[in-house]
Amino acid sequence: MRAHLLPHPLLTVLVTLVFVFLMNEVTPGVVVLGLILGLAIPLLTAPFWPGRPRLKAPLTIVEYALVVLWDIVVSNIEVAKLILFRRGESLRTRYVSVPLDLETPEAIAMLAGTITMTPGTVSADLSADGKALLVHCLDTGDPKATVAAIKARYERRLKRIFE
């Protein structure tokens, strides 16, 4: 019964928080309206999202966010250098295939998003069985090292969070 009324408890919390942030003020009226939305939206959209992701280690998300933010800053500077000082044709651009250990769709979506947002790599496609990720690298001398870095920095932590 609880699962019927609250299909995604975390989504409820998230929608409520986002609504309060959108209003930019914390008053009882805003919180109640946010809660109504937070309860109604997961109920209405439940058929589209049958699985229930579990967060095994929620605190790891903080660590993950910090690692990703740091990587974004560092590699933004790297890509800026590439764009400004290298001719486009001289970039060692290539696709790499990253085998996935992650199983949950939410975790894979997070990984794909992270790869795109960290400069130098764009996730382009997923294999039909969901076990490998196609990543486009702007400039890589050592594809194996790139794959290993993605797996060690992001996938390992996501696996701790979700699985």
Next chain:
Amino acid sequence: MHPLVEALVAALILIGAFFLLVGALGLARLPDMMRRLHGPTKATTLGIGALLIASMVYFAAVRGGFSVHELLITLFLFLTAPVSAQMLAKAHILRSGAGRDLPPTGRRAEWATLDDSKPDGT
């Protein structure tokens, strides 16, 4: 506003503008579609990020309140930018015949864009 805060806001705006410019340059200068995709998806992260931090610092200094709208803009960007980038990449792979150049999946299944089997068959 304290001159130090003013300098901080100005520096953040300049950093943000610089990275946005580099992102736009990348979009214009890089030679092919997949490489060009790197420009705009990157500029949104550090470029917009620096501008948004500048906005937060400025309004915190001027009005005294803490504004969270900027955090939401970041959140929505991080949600939407990778999705649109992946859609563009998939369309490119499908339409340009770039499928031949892709590395093997290392699995029996093909890359999803090139896979002909029915979606419920997997």
